[in-house]
Amino acid sequence: MSKVALFGAAGAIGRSIAAALRSRGEPYRVVGRHEASLRQAFGDDPLAEILTWNPDSPEAIQAAATGVETLIYLVGVNYWQFELHPALMRRTLDAAVAAGVKQIILIGTVYPYGRARTTPVSEDHPREPHTFKGRMRKSQEDLLMQAHADGRIRATVLRLPDFYGPGVENSLLHRAVLAAANGGTADLIGPIDTPHEFIFVPDVGPVVARLVDTPAAFGKIWHLAGAGVTTQRELVEEMERQTGRAMKLRVVGKTMLRLLGLFNPLMRELVEMHYLQTDPVIMDDSALRALIGPIRKTSYQDGIRQTLTAAMCANARLAPASAG
Known part of the structure; x- marks a missing residue:
């Protein structure tokens, strides 16, 4: 049972x-x-x-x-x-x-x-x-x-x-991961230089x-906090470093979310939560660590590597079907 x-x-x-x-x-x-x-x-x-x-x-x-x-x-x-x-x-x-x-x-x-x-x-x-x-x-x-x-x-x-992570689609970084793995433009919700985790x-x-x-x-x-404070731009740059190629970025702000929301209900609902992009909530998890002991957290460098590898493997699996 x-x-x-x-x-x-x-x-x-x-x-x-x-x-x-x-x-x-x-x-x-x-x-x-x-x-x-x-x-x-x-x-x-x-x-x-x-x-x-x-x-x-x-x-x-x-x-x-x-x-x-x-x-x-x-x-x-x-x-x-x-x-x-x-x-x-x-x-x-x-x-x-x-x-x-x-x-x-x-x-x-x-x-x-x-x-x-x-x-x-x-x-x-x-x-x-x-x-x-x-x-x-x-x-x-x-x-x-x-x-x-x-x-x-x-x-x-x-x-x-x-x-974020391998196969995670519901992430701010998902479109950037796809662009890094497949080429094309990385769609991000900005600003992308504010602290984030x-x-x-x-x-x-x-x-x-x-x-x-x-x-x-x-x-x-x-x-449960992340692996430290970073920014979306820093993580995009890590993707570029690991793939060896630059990415084109398309950064959408609050005004553009409102416009897109006229046609897309998800974009419309993202508008009220946009404050998290300008006034991020960075969490302290010291209480949890005191409760259960050390917590393993994957570095952003290694996490991006694993996420990109999974995306590229998914591409390889899809390629034979596309060819057929």
Whole structure:
């Protein structure tokens, strides 16, 4: 029986957590809306138990959570449907409690903080979201942590910065990676010279796996910071150094996002979060390191190398099909 379930497992973070559990020989359950995507990601792993769910159905959620001790919550919604986050969390919490789940870990974001008052930001920084998405994420966290305070379930939140890595498409750096691997123009959201941090996705899974077995982690919120402060331009320059060729850059600012948003709902929703490009939230994760000990973080140089290698290997796999 799988003691750990990953709800919303098919994304990059879910695959990282699954890899960490697999490396420890621990069976796990992956839960998602689409069986095909789950089987593509986890079908070759005998430790993975694959289940689908309907997140609109309390009965389906409870069935997916039955027999599980720890539920890791990675459930995503469309970027233009953030109002769904609190309702999904409420239904999942109620069903998890009914199913006898003992603890839940939410993989969160920096959105609930709003604009940073300090640099770096520690977990006691005020949560004062000035955006709709920040308020929805804060409401999601509040529901979870109130359930812990009420003694219904043990709960914690692990907040992450922007991320990147092999095969990660939902990243500020994705278009630059494609341009570095394939040629063409790198599309970036600017400004690209402001301080920023990124977490390398394969580094996340081992941390989450350790939290599962750390009782003191529950009842609090934690940060996992990136491998240091950098900029998008510095990472693009690292891609150029590793490939040996310069890239053309196309940098989109807030005004252009608004214009693109007239035709593209994702671009439209990025406008309110653009403050993170000009007033970045840089996280302090010293509390997490004090809790679980040293955390392995892949350097940006090595992370870019692995990400580019994966992109180029993907190109090589696609080439025979294209030729045929």
